[in-house]
Amino acid sequence: MNASADPITDNPLLADTGLPRFDRIRPEHVEPALRRTLEAQRAAIAEAERVERPGIDWLARLERIHDEVRRVWGPVSHLNSVASTPPLRDAYNAALPLITEFNTELGQNKALYARFLELERSLPPDRAVERELVAQTLRDFRLGGVALDGRDRERFREIMQRLAALQAKFEQNLMDATDAFEHHETRADALAGLPEQILSRARARAAEKGVEGFVLTLDPPTYLAVMNHAEAPALRERYYEAWVTRASDRGPFAGKWDNGPLIGEILALRHESARLLGFRNYAELSLATKMAGSPDEVVAFLRDLARRSKRYAERDLAELTAHAGRKLEPWDVAYYSERLREQRFALSDDELRPYFPLPKVLAGLFALVERLFGITIAERPAEGTWHPTVAYYEIRRRDDGALIGGLYTDFYARPQKRGGAWMDTCFDRARLPALARDPVAYLVCNFNPPGDAPSLLTHDEVVTLFHEFGHTLHHLLTEVGYPSLAGINGVAWDAVELPSQFLENYAWRPEVLKSISGHYETGEPLPDETIRRLNGSRTFMEGLATVRQLEFALFDFLLHGGDEPAGLEQVYALLDDVRREVAVIRPPEYNRFPSTFSHIFGGGYAAGYYSYKWAEVLAADAFAAFEEEGVLDAETAGRFRKEILAVGGSRPALDAFVAFRGRPPELDALLRQSGMSEPAAA
Numbered sequence: 078m079n080a081s082a083d084p085i086t087d088n089p090l091l092a093d094t095g096l097p098r099f100d101r102i103r104p105e106h107v108e109p110a111l112r113r114t115l116e117a118q119r120a121a122i123a124e125a126e127r128v129e130r131p132g133i134d135w136l137a138r139l140e141r142i143h144d145e146v147r148r149v150w151g152p153v154s155h156l157n158s159v160a161s162t163p164p165l166r167d168a169y170n171a172a173l174p175l176i177t178e179f180n181t182e183l184g185q186n187k188a189l190y191a192r193f194l195e196l197e198r199s200l201p202p203d204r205a206v207e208r209e210l211v212a213q214t215l216r217d218f219r220l221g222g223v224a225l226d227g228r229d230r231e232r233f234r235e236i237m238q239r240l241a242a243l244q245a246k247f248e249q250n251l252m253d254a255t256d257a258f259e260h261h262e263t264r265a266d267a268l269a270g271l272p273e274q275i276l277s278r279a280r281a282r283a284a285e286k287g288v289e290g291f292v293l294t295l296d297p298p299t300y301l302a303v304m305n306h307a308e309a310p311a312l313r314e315r316y317y318e319a320w321v322t323r324a325s326d327r328g329p330f331a332g333k334w335d336n337g338p339l340i341g342e343i344l345a346l347r348h349e350s351a352r353l354l355g356f357r358n359y360a361e362l363s364l365a366t367k368m369a370g371s372p373d374e375v376v377a378f379l380r381d382l383a384r385r386s387k388r389y390a391e392r393d394l395a396e397l398t399a400h401a402g403r404k405l406e407p408w409d410v411a412y413y414s415e416r417l418r419e420q421r422f423a424l425s426d427d428e429l430r431p432y433f434p435l436p437k438v439l440a441g442l443f444a445l446v447e448r449l450f451g452i453t454i455a456e457r458p459a460e461g462t463w464h465p466t467v468a469y470y471e472i473r474r475r476d477d478g479a480l481i482g483g484l485y486t487d488f489y490a491r492p493q494k495r496g497g498a499w500m501d502t503c504f505d506r507a508r509l510p511a512l513a514r515d516p517v518a519y520l521v522c523n524f525n526p527p528g529d530a531p532s533l534l535t536h537d538e539v540v541t542l543f544h545e546f547g548h549t550l551h552h553l554l555t556e557v558g559y560p561s562l563a564g565i566n567g568v569a570w571d572a573v574e575l576p577s578q579f580l581e582n583y584a585w586r587p588e589v590l591k592s593i594s595g596h597y598e599t600g601e602p603l604p605d606e607t608i609r610r611l612n613g614s615r616t617f618m619e620g621l622a623t624v625r626q627l628e629f630a631l632f633d634f635l636l637h638g639g640d641e642p643a644g645l646e647q648v649y650a651l652l653d654d655v656r657r658e659v660a661v662i663r664p665p666e667y668n669r670f671p672s673t674f675s676h677i678f679g680g681g682y683a684a685g686y687y688s689y690k691w692a693e694v695l696a697a698d699a700f701a702a703f704e705e706e707g708v709l710d711a712e713t714a715g716r717f718r719k720e721i722l723a724v725g726g727s728r729p730a731l732d733a734f735v736a737f738r739g740r741p742p743e744l745d746a747l748l749r750q751s752g753m754s755e756p757a758a759a
């Protein structure tokens with residue numbers, strides 16, 4: 078490396094070279110590039126504040142400011158997820174406060190807010206996309222508290238800071254309580270049923286600690302393995318109790334990392350912030366960025382689905398009870414469900430994997446979407462990527478070969494790469510004065526790397542790949558020219574999973590399964606009989622799974638929807654009420670589920686957990702349009718592309734859905750897909 082390299086002139090993050098040169102980005106480039114960029118953009122913002130009559134050009138200029146910050150910071154944040162070496166992580170962490178500060182400043186910028194208000198008044202009615210962009214920007218300004226003055230403004234800022242700290246503390250308590258638990262066992266037969274992978278880790282941990290036998294932890298894979306496979310009821314009960322009392326006043330560490338007091342304070346502060354912004358409660362505030370129209374609509378949706386699914390849940394439980402031959406405790410349900418699943422469908426990952434070599438699955442998936450959406454996907458030499466296994470593809474229009482966008486794939490698990498699977502945006506589409514850019518996506522998974530055999534996927538992983546590819550298409554097939562509304566950007570939170578869950582459906586269709594499968598030794602596609610069993614297993618115990626999701630969703634939404642914030646006593650009372658209404662399995666008195674509900678108390682799902690089911694309804698109903706016309710019907714696919722994928726966030730999600738389907742979303746398709754439309758007789 079050249080020690081005298083200038084951090085500004087020789088900085089790959091500052092060179093606008095088309096695709097980022099990931100291979101040239103060094104940790105020492107991050108902070109100088111970001112400081113230089115933010116400085117320039119602060120100057121551009123100051124200029125924008127002073128503009129006399131803000132118009133369309135002015136709007137485009139602000140979009141370019143966002144784009145410029147993203148162009149520099151995006152690759153850093155991406156590398157931090159996929160090639161997170163300790164020096165890069167340090168550089169990332171050091172630079173993160175600069176970005177946060179910049180965004181906070183922007184969100185609190187009263188002068189800019191005033192210019193946007195002027196622009197809103199002067200925009201002609203036929204400028205629908207610009208009107209939507211301005212409306213969303215003004216909404217976000219208001220939700221950030223920009224319209225508040227004096228004391229209220231100060232109080233709002235205090236609340237936001239306190240909430241951030243409380244939510245982080247909630248997560249840390251939960252993590253510490255999870256990490257603290259250990260189960261030591263000397264006799265192997267007490268652990269009968271557990272997969273070898275879990276046992277060997279437990280053996281290694283015992284050896285590390287210099288004790289005999291096995292030491293099991295409470296991380297999610299171990300917890301799930303115990304609940305699903307441990308033959309000893311006592312072991313399952315011990316794990317159940319430890320899991321549902323984490324970070325609470327009960328269980329093995331009662332009171333040590335108690336999240337209970339945090340819950341009350343979080344709810345009170347959220348309520349106060351919602352009132353300061355002029356909402357009745359936090360549920361109303363949450364819906365300001367969502368497709369659902371009102372709190373009543375969400376509650377009615379959840380209750381309707383609960384009413385319809387409860388008898389299927391009761392049927393599921395009766396089947397399991399009959400299979401077990403005794404009354405089931407909460408820690409027995411998953412175990413007997415797995416046993417019955419094995420008996421009924423005789424499906425194992427080991428049986429399916431050989432049929433799903435990644436290259437075959439990918440070729441089949443590409444052929445499917447090429448046909449549906451009139452595109453071609455072709456691999457191009459990938460220059461300057463972050464890893465030798467990364468590939469790059471160009472997406473073009475089939476009829477005239479015009480370039481649409483690009484796609485990086487990074488499929489294999491390796492050290493220093495975040496777990497899970499996701500789609501992220503590298504470039505957002507832009508068609509602005511002085512800025513034209515095609516969209517580029519990252520598609521990242523954590524599949525087994527190829528060895529002697531190609532990478533072989535489980536069917537779950539195939540579904541995951543289709544899911545993420547649905548997000549990818551949403552991002553790439555956009556026709557919006559404003560980056561803030563292009564692709565997945567600006568799409569209501571409870572609708573953004575529509576394209577991804579929609580595409581998952583294809584991974585279950587027999588004709589698609591035939592074309593994405595091929596035994597890696599013989600080339601044989603998945604046998605019909607296996608496809609039948611696979612599809613049979615799709616709705617297995619779906620009644621129980623549905624009421625469980627509805628219990629969480631209804632509890633979350635009602636909890637944030639009162640005229641007064643709930644205290645801890647009321648939190649438990651409400652949960653009891655919801656369970657009486659929705660659940661079919663009643664947990665023991667010591668269950669402290671709220672203390673572990675990090676989606677809503679730690680993460681961003683407060684009064685938003687319902688979004689999972691909401692988006693499932695949209696996806697199932699959209700797919701039903703294809704089932705009616707034929708799942709490969711070009712006309713239906715064209716309409717889906719035009720009305721849903723192309724418009725991104727430039728049109729309200731409900732309008733986009735209605736334009737595609739010809740009517741608002743209906744529940745029937747999801748009920749059918751979940752096996753809850755036929756009679757529920759046990």
Ligand SMILES: [Zn+2]
Nearest residue numbers: 544548574577
């Ligand atoms: Zn998703």
